[in-house]
Amino acid sequence: MDKYDQIKLENQICFPLYALSREIIKLYKPILDKYNLTYTQYITMLVIWEKEKIGFKDLGRLLHLDSGTLTPVLKKLEAMELIHKYRSKEDDRIVIVEVTEKGNSLKEDILHVPEEIYCKLNIETEKLFTLKKQLDEILTQISE
Amino acid sequence: MDKYDQIKLENQICFPLYALSREIIKLYKPILDKYNLTYTQYITMLVIWEKEKIGFKDLGRLLHLDSGTLTPVLKKLEAMELIHKYRSKEDDRIVIVEVTEKGNSLKEDILHVPEEIYCKLNIETEKLFTLKKQLDEILTQISE
DNA sequence: TTATAATCAATTGAATAAAATTAAATTTTA
C-alpha cells in the first residue's frame, strides 16, 4: 500500500464518469450531425419538446445548465427556427421558450435517435437501467 | 405508453452521466482552485505524477483526450513549471512529458484531495466502488 | 531511391462553461 495510490487515475471515481460521458457524446455526434444539433442542443430540445412551453429558469434547472451556457444554446436554436422566446406578460424578467412548428416537425425525425444510441452502446438494457438509477440517485443528492 | 416517451429527458441514459460528471467537477473546483488547477489539468497531473515520464500520445489515450485538448493543457502546466516537454531524439514527431521538481512538490500537497471529494460526495464506499466498476467496464468496451 | 502513406502534435474555429456584471422587475420591510 503506497501513499500515492489514492491519487492514481485508476482510483478516481469521477474520472470514468467524465471520460464515459464524453465518449457517449461522441457516439451521438454522427447521428445528431444530420440534424445540425450538438448534444447540448439536443437535450435542450428534448425538454422543450416534452414541455412544449417552459421558462428559461426551469429549463436550466432541469438540464443543470446555467444561463451563461443556456443563453447561447437558445440563441442558436432560435436562429434555426426550432424555438421562439418571449418575455412573460405578468413578469417581464421571465423568458419563456416555446417550440415552433418547425421544431415540432423535427421531433418526429428525432424519434429514432435513442434506439440508434442503444444499438451503438450494445449493453444489456438491465445493466443500463440499474446504472441510470444509481446515477440519478447521486445526482439528486448532490443537487440539493 | 406514448411514442414520445423514448425522447423524454428522464429516459436518457447518457444525461445523468453528463450532468453528474459536471456536478462533480463543480465539487472539485473550490478545492483545486487553491492550486490553480482545473479538473482536466488535475487528472493530467495525476497521470504524469504516476508515470513520471510519458509520451504525449499515451497520455492522451489514458485520459481520453485528443491533441486539441491536451496541447493547451500541457502548455499551461509547463508555464506553471509543473512539467516540461521535449521531443524524442529518435523520432522528432514524438513529444515526451516529464514532471519537474516543482511538480513533484505539488504532488505532496495534492494527496488529501481525493479524501476531501469523498467527504463532499458523502456516499457509501461500497456504492461508489460498484458504480466505478460498471463505468470502467462500459468505458473499456466503448473505447475499443 | 523516390513516391506514397501513416503518424504525430499543433493549430483553428465553433461550442461549451463559469464568473462577474448589468439591467429590469418584483417582493419585502421599514
Next chain:
DNA sequence: TAAAATTTAATTTTATTCAATTGATTATAA
C-alpha cells in the same frame, strides 16, 4: 408608501473543450 433587498435573465469576459485540418516527420512500398 418608499427604500432596500431579492429575483431573474442577459451579457460580457475568460477559459476550456472538441472536431477537423495542417504541417512536419517517419515509415513503407514501388
